[in-house]
Amino acid sequence: MTPKLTHLLAAALMISTSGTALAQYQGQSEVLLASERSQQTGRAQSGEYNPQIPAVGLIRRADFAVRNVTIECDTRDGELREKELREMVENAVRAAPRQGLQLSFGSQTIEALDLDNYASLGVYGGGRPDTSRMTFLLKVPLTQGSTLAEVEKRMDDFVASVKPVGRAQFLPTGSRVSLSIVKPDQYRGSIIDRVSEDSLNIGGRIGSGYAVRINGLQRPVDWVRWEELDVLLFVPYELEVVPAG
Known part of the structure; x- marks a missing residue:
């Protein structure tokens, strides 16, 4: 030089x-990247x-593939509706590590969603009477051999595997896959x-x-x-x- x-x-x-x-x-x-280039x-x-x-x-290669997922519940009683939502989120939090996945929350910077903080996740209206939702991020760790098709399948399989509670259920996972870098x-x-x-x-x-x-x-x-x-x-x-x- x-x-x-x-x-x-x-x-x-x-x-x-x-x-x-x-x-x-x-x-x-x-940090969370845009869902498309x-x-x-x-x-x-x-x-x-x-x-x-x-x-x-x-x-x-990004560290994680990330997708927004939403649980919706339309139980008429408000207290019971929120209880069912939170119990299903807890089921998701417990199930994710067993499938090698992670849950998080946030927008530009994201943090882990776990058994210590899931109860503080916000509840918002579902656009219909007596309907509420909770949204969080589902993350799949990436390797050089990962493909988008494999990532999407793992996400879909996870959503289908989480045990429902009452009338709480996952909405269809139609959102685009984003990426994150640590x-x-x-x-x-x-x-x-x-x-x-x-x-x-x-x-x-x-x-x-x-x-x-x-x-x-x-x-x-x-x-x-x-x-x-x-x-x-x-x-x-x-x-x-x-x-x-």
Whole structure:
């Protein structure tokens, strides 16, 4: 690496203190991606900023496939209706580990749904009189060999296997499959290594009269859905070729 490029990279990698608490929290949490491939990144969806996707990033398999699932109950008595809903959610919480699945709740960042917190899950109206619903997230761990068809079958099989309570039952699982990634900031070093390698390659091709300048590497890791089960992780940097000297 040339002294000039080393200096430019070192300057770009200085840690910025202007990042928001939200950016730090998301980077160390499990984050939910859009249900289909989109040019809108995770940071843009959270309202932080809307960066351009750069040329270099890290494509990897997401950690989980995720789908919204809803339990509905139309028992006439309100107290009994909520009791049946919560008991069926408890059945789902107990059944998930036996099938190698996980349950969660949340929107942009998601948290585990378990026996300690399932009772606090919100109940909302079902759009008809004497009808209530509870919604949460069903997660399937992903491997390199996973396929979307296999994931959807595991989700459908789980929903069919959970024991109903009274008039509570799962609604049909027609929602699209989303993805999640756990602690995206852990991939920051690998991303920057790739950016550095690309910059060195460019620097070696353009000749001694020019230098490569990188801006923005202090920004937080961002993410976007890339393929059916893959995610692109990147730092929204900008690369410039400038006259040397």
